[in-house]
Amino acid sequence: MCYNIIKAAMLPDTLTQRLEQQFHMVDYQRATADERRRLAAEAQVLVVNGESVVSEVFLAQFPQLSLIADFGVGYDGIDVMAAQRRGIQICNTPEVLTEDVADMAMGLLLATSRQLVGAQRFIEQGGWLSGGYPWTKKVSGGRLGILGMGRIGQAIAQRAAAFNMTIAYNDYRQLPASPWAFYPSIVELAAASDFLMVCVNGGEKTRSLVNAPVMAALGSEGILINIARGTVVDEADLIAAVDHGIIGGAGLDVFSDEPRVPAALFNRPNVVITPHMSSATHATRRAMSDLVFDNIAAFMAGQPLLTPVAPY
Ligand code: 8YV
Numbered sequence: 641m642c643y644n645i646i647k648a649a650m651l652p653d654t655l656t657q658r659l660e661q662q663f664h665m666v667d668y669q670r671a672t673a674d675e676r677r678r679l680a681a682e683a684q685v686l687v688v689n690g691e692s693v694v695s696e697v698f699l700a701q702f703p704q705l706s707l708i709a710d711f712g713v714g715y716d717g718i719d720v721m722a723a724q725r726r727g728i729q730i731c732n733t734p735e736v737l738t739e740d741v742a743d744m745a746m747g748l749l750l751a752t753s754r755q756l757v758g759a760q761r762f763i764e765q766g767g768w769l770s771g772g773y774p775w776t777k778k779v780s781g782g783r784l785g786i787l788g789m790g791r792i793g794q795a796i797a798q799r800a801a802a803f804n805m806t807i808a809y810n811d812y813r814q815l816p817a818s819p820w821a822f823y824p825s826i827v828e829l830a831a832a833s834d835f836l837m838v839c840v841n842g843g844e845k846t847r848s849l850v851n852a853p854v855m856a857a858l859g860s861e862g863i864l865i866n867i868a869r870g871t872v873v874d875e876a877d878l879i880a881a882v883d884h885g886i887i888g889g890a891g892l893d894v895f896s897d898e899p900r901v902p903a904a905l906f907n908r909p910n911v912v913i914t915p916h917m918s919s920a921t922h923a924t925r926r927a928m929s930d931l932v933f934d935n936i937a938a939f940m941a942g943q944p945l946l947t948p949v950a951p952y
Contacts, residue, residue: 644682645936646702649689651711655929659687662933663940676701685936690714691898691916696722707939711932712919713737713792715949716842716869730949731935734791736927737919742795744918745867746803748891749784749835751912752863753777755889758909777834777863777888780804785833787826787850788840788868789815796837808832811840826850830857835865842869850874855881861888867918870896879904882911893918 645665647656659665665687666679680701688694690712696719699705708723710732723730751757754776762773784800786793786809797807797820808821810829815822823829826849830836836858840846850864851874858864864887866873875896881887882905889910895901898916905911919928935945 644679645685645687646679646683647687648694649687649692649711651687651689651932652925652929654926655711655932658929658933659936663936685709685939687711687932687936688718690717692717694718694723699723699726699728707731707936707945709932709936709939710949711928714842714869716871720949724951729939729945731932731939731945731947732949733928733931734947736931737924738791738795740921740924741792741867741918742799744893744914745792745796745837745839745865746799748865748867748893748912748914749837749863750779752865752889752891752910753779753835755909757912761909777861779835782806782834783808783832785809785823785829785836786820787811787829787836787838787872789818789820790839790841792867793837793839796839805835826854827857830854830862831859833858833862835863838864838866838868838872840868840872842871846872848872848874848877850878852877852881852886855887858887860885863887863889863891865891867893870894870898875902882908 645659645663646668647665648668668676671679682704683702684704685707686705687709694717699722705728708718708728708730713732713734715732720730759773762768780803782805784805784807786797789809789811800807808823808829810823810826838850849872855877878890879902882890891912893914894916901913905913931947935947938945
């Protein structure tokens, strides 16, 4: 059987080449409207990434679709219910990126608290010639609140333990036998934290979970870090919070309208921003590529997926 694969998102070149060589894959974004109609009618596999929006209406263009392969762990952009109603399988790339995302989370926590980017600017702009950089916020021994204690949250907790941090968390449910304090209320978690780390899944259920009351509870010395999805933090509330000193600072790898980032977040000593790059190391992007390829190869061979997204 000839399986037609549609590439509907940016992928690493090596993965694209492997899929093109091994199977029959076409780039949907480069196709004309006529070509798209023809390709969509025949496509059995759709390759997307963590930022893709795959709505029920979009899926309706692909009557033969049997698999959505996601180059990313997050699938909040995919209408999973709609796909599952049609019997379309979904696979993603969990585990292989956990360490990188946790590393980046700690990097942002340190960079924001110790104002590493502001300090570099200070040297570059000649500030050091007139005196030292203002004192910054201590990380070791601080209280870390983790919003979303999944694989990535737990990898961050492991790292934070080496910084002698006290760890507490909020999640949909309390983890059995966990060493960390559970807070059913996000506001209460924020009030009990020096640093609030956002690691929860994106999507409608978590939209604007971190809003003005949470930031007020975190307080004027508190640092917010987001390596999850921009939608989880209310960006207007965040800008108001940094503007008015309601929180002490923010380290952000994700934004609500990527790749557009509000200019109000630029050039602040207490705000560190990066372009959604937590999993973007050579080693991890290779591992993610291999996992996408292996999932598609398993599907082609009629085998079970290696990392299926569990049915809702
Ligand atoms: C990637 C991500 O940036 O895994 C995710 O959910 O957001 C990131 O690892 C993305 O999927 C690649 O485009």
